[in-house]
Amino acid sequence: MEHADRIRLTVNGKVHDIEIGDRDDQVGPLETLAATLRERLRLTGTKVACDDGACGCCTVHLDGMAILSCMTLTVECDGKDVTTIEGLSDPKTGALDPLQQAFIDHTAFQCGYCTPGIIMSAKALLAENPRPTEEEVKEGLSGNFCRCISHYHVVKAVMSVVPPGGG
Amino acid sequence: MAGAYTYIGRSTPREDASRVVTGTVQFIDDIALPGLLHGRVLRSPHAHALVKAVDKTKAEALVGVEAVLAWEDVPDWKGGMTNSTRVLDRKVRFVGDAVAIVAATTRKTAAEALDLIDVEYEILPGVFTLDDALDPGAPQLYEDYPGNVVTPGVPGWGPESLKDLVTGDVDGGFREADVVAEGVFGCENIPNPMPPETPGAIGLWEEPNKITVWVSDQAFYKHKGYLRRIVGSGFDIKTIGVPCGGSYGSKNMSWQLQLHAVLLSKATGRPVKLVLSKEEQLAAFTLRPSSRMHVKVGLKRDGTVTALSGRWLVETGHYSQTTQAQVAVGLGEAQLAIRCANWDLHPAIVCTNRNASGMVRGFGGQELKCSLTPILSLAMEKAGLDPFEFFKKNYVKPGDGYFWRNGKWYVYRGVDYAAAMDEGAKRFGWAEKWKGWLNPSEVSGTKRRGVGVCVHGNADIGEDPSEAYVRLDPDGTATIHSALVEHGTGQKTNIVKMVAEVLQLPLDRVSQLPTDSSNSPFERGPGGSRGTYATGSAVIAAAEDARHKLLESAAHALGADPADLDTDSGMVFRKNEPSERISWEAAVGRRTCIGYGRFEEDFTLANCMMTFVEVEVDTETGHVTLIEVVNTTDVGQIIDPPGLEGQMNGCLGSGGIDSALFEETVLDSSTGRMLDSNMVDYRWRTFFELPSVHNVVLETPFASHRFGAVGVGEVATAPGPAAALMAASNAIGVWLDGYPATPQRVLRALGNVAPGRTGGGAT
Numbered sequence: 001m002e003h004a005d006r007i008r009l010t011v012n013g014k015v016h017d018i019e020i021g022d023r024d025d026q027v028g029p030l031e032t033l034a035a036t037l038r039e040r041l042r043l044t045g046t047k048v049a050c051d052d053g054a055c056g057c058c059t060v061h062l063d064g065m066a067i068l069s070c071m072t073l074t075v076e077c078d079g080k081d082v083t084t085i086e087g088l089s090d091p092k093t094g095a096l097d098p099l100q101q102a103f104i105d106h107t108a109f110q111c112g113y114c115t116p117g118i119i120m121s122a123k124a125l126l127a128e129n130p131r132p133t134e135e136e137v138k139e140g141l142s143g144n145f146c147r148c149i150s151h152y153h154v155v156k157a158v159m160s161v162v163p164p165g166g167g
Numbered sequence: 168m169a170g171a172y173t174y175i176g177r178s179t180p181r182e183d184a185s186r187v188v189t190g191t192v193q194f195i196d197d198i199a200l201p202g203l204l205h206g207r208v209l210r211s212p213h214a215h216a217l218v219k220a221v222d223k224t225k226a227e228a229l230v231g232v233e234a235v236l237a238w239e240d241v242p243d244w245k246g247g248m249t250n251s252t253r254v255l256d257r258k259v260r261f262v263g264d265a266v267a268i269v270a271a272t273t274r275k276t277a278a279e280a281l282d283l284i285d286v287e288y289e290i291l292p293g294v295f296t297l298d299d300a301l302d303p304g305a306p307q308l309y310e311d312y313p314g315n316v317v318t319p320g321v322p323g324w325g326p327e328s329l330k331d332l333v334t335g336d337v338d339g340g341f342r343e344a345d346v347v348a349e350g351v352f353g354c355e356n357i358p359n360p361m362p363p364e365t366p367g368a369i370g371l372w373e374e375p376n377k378i379t380v381w382v383s384d385q386a387f388y389k390h391k392g393y394l395r396r397i398v399g400s401g402f403d404i405k406t407i408g409v410p411c412g413g414s415y416g417s418k419n420m421s422w423q424l425q426l427h428a429v430l431l432s433k434a435t436g437r438p439v440k441l442v443l444s445k446e447e448q449l450a451a452f453t454l455r456p457s458s459r460m461h462v463k464v465g466l467k468r469d470g471t472v473t474a475l476s477g478r479w480l481v482e483t484g485h486y487s488q489t490t491q492a493q494v495a496v497g498l499g500e501a502q503l504a505i506r507c508a509n510w511d512l513h514p515a516i517v518c519t520n521r522n523a524s525g526m527v528r529g530f531g532g533q534e535l536k537c538s539l540t541p542i543l544s545l546a547m548e549k550a551g552l553d554p555f556e557f558f559k560k561n562y563v564k565p566g567d568g569y570f571w572r573n574g575k576w577y578v579y580r581g582v583d584y585a586a587a588m589d590e591g592a593k594r595f596g597w598a599e600k601w602k603g604w605l606n607p608s609e610v611s612g613t614k615r616r617g618v619g620v621c622v623h624g625n626a627d628i629g630e631d632p633s634e635a636y637v638r639l640d641p642d643g644t645a646t647i648h649s650a651l652v653e654h655g656t657g658q659k660t661n662i663v664k665m666v667a668e669v670l671q672l673p674l675d676r677v678s679q680l681p682t683d684s685s686n687s688p689f690e691r692g693p694g695g696s697r698g699t700y701a702t703g704s705a706v707i708a709a710a711e712d713a714r715h716k717l718l719e720s721a722a723h724a725l726g727a728d729p730a731d732l733d734t735d736s737g738m739v740f741r742k743n744e745p746s747e748r749i750s751w752e753a754a755v756g757r758r759t760c761i762g763y764g765r766f767e768e769d770f771t772l773a774n775c776m777m778t779f780v781e782v783e784v785d786t787e788t789g790h791v792t793l794i795e796v797v798n799t800t801d802v803g804q805i806i807d808p809p810g811l812e813g814q815m816n817g818c819l820g821s822g823g824i825d826s827a828l829f830e831e832t833v834l835d836s837s838t839g840r841m842l843d844s845n846m847v848d849y850r851w852r853t854f855f856e857l858p859s860v861h862n863v864v865l866e867t868p869f870a871s872h873r874f875g876a877v878g879v880g881e882v883a884t885a886p887g888p889a890a891a892l893m894a895a896s897n898a899i900g901v902w903l904d905g906y907p908a909t910p911q912r913v914l915r916a917l918g919n920v921a922p923g924r925t926g927g928g929a930t
Contacts (some may be wrong), residue, residue, distance in 0.1 A: 024231070024273055039274075044197035045190015047412075049363045050445045054846035057363055085190035100188040104180050107809035110817070111655030112187035113363040113412030119188060141854040145846065147363055147413050148655050149816040151854050153809060 007078035011041060012087030020075055027074050034058045034069035037084060045085035045116045049145065056144035059117040059124075060084045066124035068143075085116035088123065098161050099123055108157035110148030118144045122158045131162055174664040175874055176805050179674060182660045183410070183653055195367040195383035195409045196442045203369070204233055206431050206441035207277040208424075209267040209284050210451060211259035214520040214839030215293035215306065218257045218286060221267055226283040231276035234434035235284065237267040241430050244397050246422040249318045251309055252486040254397075254426045259288075260308050260485035261521050262840045263451035265423065270431040270439045293520035295836045297355075297459060297482050300519045308485065308518045317487045317516040321495055327574030329495035332502070332512040334570070340474025340509030344465025348546035353459035354537035354888070355482070356831035356906045358822035359449055359849065360527045364412025366421050366452050367442030370428030377403045380425045385414040386692025388650035391684045393422060408652035408682030415821035416528040416881070417453055418654070419694055420488055450844035453525025454832055455822050456490055457482035458534035462512070466546045470560045475501075476511035479535065483516050484523040490516045493531025495572040496627060496695075500532030501539065502569035503579075503624045503773050506561045520839045527822055530695065532623060533885035537827070537906060540621055540889035544902075548604040554893070555597050555779075558622040559588045563773060571626055571770040579626075581877070582801055582867040584775040588622075591799025591863045595779035605900045613787040616794065617898025622777040623885035627695025628877050629769035633705035634688035637666055637713040639760040641752035643737020645672055645713070647679045650690035651702055656880050657810035658698040662706045664806060665874065669710035671735030688763075696774055699806060699878030700871045704766040707872050713762025721754035772869060774879045776800050778818060778886040782828075782908075784898040786917060789910030791828055791895050793819075793858040798883065800862075803869035804876040814880035815862040823884030825852055827891035827906050 005020040007027075018036070019026045027036055034051075037043045037060070046069055049057035053071040060069045061083040088097040099119060102108070109115040118141060125132060125140035132140065137158045138151075146154070170176075186192045221237040238255040245253050255265055267284050271277035294300040294308075300315040308315055321328040341347055369381040378398070382390060387408035394404050411418055424441050431439040443452060462477030479497075483490040494514045501512070527533075547557055562585075563569065568578045592598065600608040600618045609616040636648035645666055653659045663677045670677075680686050690702065714734065721739045722729040731741055738748040779797040784790070798815045805811055819825055829850045833842040843849045868875030888906065895908040901916050 024276075028275075038197075042199065043190075044193070047190075047194070047363070048196075049365070050846040052445060052845055052847060055363065085188075089189060096185070096188065103188045104184040107178070107181055107184070107657070107807075107813065109181075109187050110657070110810075110813045111363070111411065111413040111653075112183070112192055113194065115187050116190040138854040138857065144854065145363060145851060146854075147361055147415070147820045147851070148813065149818070149820045150813055151857055152816055152860065153813060155854070155857075 007075060009077050009080060009082060011037065011043065011082045012084060013091060016041065029075050031074050032070050033072040033074050033077055036074040037069060043084050043086050047113055047116055049113070056121060057114050057117040059120040061120060061124055064127060066121050085120060099126065102157040102160045106153050106157035106160065108150055108153040110150050114144060114146045118146065118154055126161070134159055172668055173671065174667045174674060178808050179664065181657055182663055192410050194364055194412050195369065195381060198369060198381060198409065200369065200438045202437040204270040204272060204431065204435055204437050204439045205274045205277045206428055206439045207269050207281055208265050208427060209269065209281045211262060211264040211266050213259060213288055213290050214262050215291040216259050216288040217291065218259060218266060219289050220287040222285040226269065226280040229276065229280050229283060231272040232269060232280045233272065234270045234431050235267060235280065236430055236434060244426060246397050248321065248487045248489055248491050251311060254423060262838070263522055264485065265427065268427045268431055270435050293839050295519055295521060295834065295839050297480055297517055300517050308520065312518060315518045317483065317490065317518060319491060319516065321491045324495065324573045329498050329570055329572050329574050331514060332498045332510040332570065335509035337474040337476045337509045337511040341465045343467070344473040345468045346546055346549040347463060347465045348542060348549055349463040350542040350545055351459065351461045352538050352541040354534050354906050355457045355459060356826065357454045357457050357524065358826035358830040359454050359832055360415040360417040360821045361449065361849070361851070362413030362415060362417060365443040365445055365448040366418055366424060367440065368421060368425040368428045369438055369440045370425060370432045371438040372429055372433035376401060378429055379405045379407065380429065381407045381409050382421065382425055383409050383411050384418040384421055385411045385652065385654035386419050386694060387652055387682065388684050388690045388692055390425065394425065397422060397426065406684045408650065411652055411654035414654045416526040416530060416694065419526045445846060446844050449849060450841045451522055453488055453523050455527045456493060456524035456531065456534050458538045460538040460542065462539065462542055464543055464546045466550045468550050470552050470557045472505050472507040472561060474509040475505065475507050479512060479514040481514060481516045482519055484519060484521045486518065486523050487516060488523055488525035490524060492572065497531030497535040499569060499571045500623065500625055501535055503563045503626065504558070504561065504622055506563065506567060521834055522841065528881045529885040532625065533888065536621060536623055536885060537889050540893065541902065544893060553601060555592055555601065555620050558620065558777065559585050562622055562624065562775060577626065577770045579771060579773060581772045581869055584801055587799050587801040587863065587865045588777050590865060591777055591779060591797050594861055594863050595797040597779060600781065605897055607898045607900065613785055614783050615786060615898040616781060616783045617894045617896065618779065618781045619890040619893025619897060620777065620779045621886035621890040622775065623882050624773045624775035625695055625882050626770045626773040628697055628700045628774050629772055630695050630697050631691035631701065631768055633690050633701045633766040635705040635709040635764050636688060637706065637709040637762045639713045639717050639751065641755060641757060643676060643751050645670055645677045647677065647706060648687045649679065649702065649706055650682060650684060650687040651692065652682045654693060656693060656698060656814060657807055658693055658702065661699065661806045661810065662702065665703055665707050666710040669707060670714055672737060676737065696878035696881040699876050700772065701766045703876065704872040705764040708764025709762040711762065712764060713760050716760040716762060717751065717755060720758055720760065724754055772871060772877060774800065774877050774882055776879060776882045776886055778890050780824065780887060780890040780894045782891060782894045782898055784895055784913060786899060789913035791908045791913060793824065793828060793891070795859045796824065796887065797861045797863065800879050801865035801867050802877055802879055803871060804866050804874045805864060806876055811864065812862055815883050816860055818883045818887045819852055821884055824887035824891050827888035827908060829907050829909060831907055
């Protein structure tokens with residue numbers, strides 16, 4: 001590239017000024033957000049499993065919406081606000097988000113590899129629909145792969161943070 | 168039954184729970200090391216070829232490329248069962264076989280370098296099916312395997328390791344039979360266990376002879392010994408276990424990619440990380456074996472099996488990782504499920520030019536069960552037998568014997584599972600839903616429901632030795648030295664609970680050393696549901712030994728008899744004066760008490776899982792919907808209720824029940840190319856398609872260890888597929904002829920059915 005473009009990306013409240021270009025220390029035009037988060041910002045809580053947009057392991061929030069970071073180019077995220085699993089707990093107190101605590105309380109994982117993506121999808125679902133039914137939770141998580149079959153515990157964990165009278 | 172215990176049997180958070188939910192578990196691909204390079208593998212586009220020449224010049228010239236290695240550049244290291252397969256060979260045997268390996272400063276550069284390697288191949292004819300491979304004129308994959316049949320037997324299990332099952336008098340048995348059925352049935356869709364995390368390793372070579380491997384496998388300690396067998400003595404080998412993002416058995420072994428990383432490190436002087444892509448995982452890492460049986464079975468009308476004879480063909484792909492072991496365990500498991508005095512069953516393991524089969528939960532027995540059950544069903548149908556009653560009658564009972572994997576005879580001393588089976592049948596409503604063979608349980612327009620049942624169990628719950636240390640520090644904490652890595656079963660939490668229970672210490676005062684082969688004694692690692700009994704026994708014994716030493720030291724200091732002392736919460740007290748308590752430190756001073764525990768292999772206990780399945784088939788579309796699953800077992804004592812529940816729910820995925828319904832690896836049989844090696848085309852169950860799953864768990868204490876528990880996770884997938892195919896067949900009134908029950912197969916079966924046809928799918 002002849003000139004170095006820059007983008008500003010806010011990740012978990014921290015602003016990153018990122019240079020776009022072809023050098024190894026620059027973000028290339030084809031670099032995925034997942035790669036930038038994991039390899040440059042060392043936010044490895046976001047997992048890449050299929051790298052193909054199929055499994056949901058790489059789910060993060062982009063301006064509050066759940067997106068697949070393996071299918072999103074970093075260069076497209078200029079000015080955007082990204083939240084990853086590392087950004088869910090309270091930045092001041094470090095307290096876990098109630099949804100994270102619910103996953104602990106319900107042992108809503110086995111190997112735990114898909115869990116960050118599942119939590120991020122569920123969190124976005126609850127932001128959009130704070131009182132989902134069990135069916136809506138299942139539908140909302142349909143893009144998230146889990147091979148151990150922790151689905152049943154996950155649904156219980158998510159439903160446990162839905163205020164009574166939901167649905 | 169948590170009543171008697173403080174921690175055992177109670178739901179407690181996983182020890183790694185806060186790391187899991189915050190994304191701070193460090194999986195293999197999350198590890199950064201100074202100077203770390205990225206490795207990639209150039210893979211063959213041909214199913215069978217000789218590598219005539221590899222031109223690396225252009226790749227080596229690319230900035231950032233640190234090493235490019237082909238077969239000529241590496242030692243003659245060979246792995247696989249009977250050391251058949253070279254770490255990089257001049258012959259490639261499947262589409263995806265390793266041709267060259269590259270290390271570069273970035274992933275992107277490593278990938279670009281692959282495109283710059285020019286390879287000249289001499290293409291050889293390939294064999295892609297069992298029948299083609301066994302043809303007398305078939306192309307041969309290995310000189311050492313004439314006729315493409317792998318050398319039988321497991322060297323590590325001794326000269327008598329189970330290669331076939333020949334006992335009693337089958338001719339006499341068939342004469343005693345009221346009905347005899349014969350048939351051929353296959354389970355040939357080679358599903359992929361497909362853990363979410365792809366396999367990976369980091370290799371570090373340090374001159375002159377030190378090898379360190381970080382690995383994402385479920386059982387890392389044993390790699391130390393396995394790698395030594397491959398590379399020879401004279402190396403200082405250390406293996407480091409990294410949390411494993413799903414395995415289901417498949418990440419028990421990954422010697423080839425570990426050694427690729429080591430060789431690249433040797434060539435560059437830097438650590439090299441090699442993590443497979445999803446496509447590589449699906450197309451070039453291990454699958455389930457393919458299995459086909461041609462057997463004859465004799466039954467009496469009371470459900471007694473009088474004779475079983477025939478041939479079991481197991482297709483293993485381009486090499487055998489451990490297929491002989493899977494055949495041996497499968498033969499053992501056949502005897503656990505079918506009490507029969509007269510066997511004449513002969514397996515053969517066959518190589519073809521496809522990606523290799525390897526370890527997956529179910530370990531040979533699942534594949535055997537999937538092939539054998541439809542033929543057994545044919546006999547049951549002839550004899551008018553209910554399959555639930557048949558399996559209940561025939562599952563191993565205390566006092567029954569069986570030949571296990573090493574060829575030795577063992578007598579079962581566990582519980583009678585009949586009570587658990589009855590309880591499961593009640594929960595499922597078997598008596599109401601079973602309407603006889605090839606009869607639906609319910610019909611509503613084009614929707615027809617059917618039910619099926621199968622059973623599976625394994626005596627490998629006590630396979631191989633385990634060792635552990637438990638160290639008590641005067642500050643009132645305990646540390647477990649066990650080479651046990653977390654791979655999803657929660658076993659690392661369970662051993663904390665066991666130690667906490669023995670010592671009556673709060674869970675947060677029991678920790679574990681980092682998983683590193685240099686700090687812990689021998690541990691084979693999880694596999695065959697051995698974690699609860701084998702690893703558990705070693706850890707419990709170590710905790711008991713440490714406690715004993717602590718109380719002995721305290722008794723000396725206090726002038727008391729150790730038998731009169733007890734401990735809890737890091738305090739020591741006299742049993743008759745429990746209110747007068749002193750800290751461990753006050754009792755033993757600056758002393759560390761180290762306990763050692765060892766478990767010796769034991770094949771006299773076996774677990775059991777019976778699975779009931781109900782499906783609904785739409786006869787118009789051919790679509791099969793899984794409606795309900797009931798799994799039933801007896802584990803002696805639950806260690807962790809949600810952990811056990813999770814393992815049992817795992818019956819659906821990882822090549823379990825869904826492998827009978829829609830999962831399959833699709834190979835182009837003219838090129839050997841895999842057509843669905845990605846997560847879009849390879850089908851998997853989503854959150855929106857969850858059936859009702861109920862798990863019935865009895866707790867009849869086993870004579871295992873002080874908690875009377877046995878493990879059951881490995882077998883959770885095994886009985887379900889055969890039960891699901893049986894259910895779908897009963898729903899439509901005609902036997903499906905193979906796995907999985909895709910709409911195409913269902914519609915074909917319906918279209919081909921002749922009026923009044925009965926009998927198993929076996930033909």
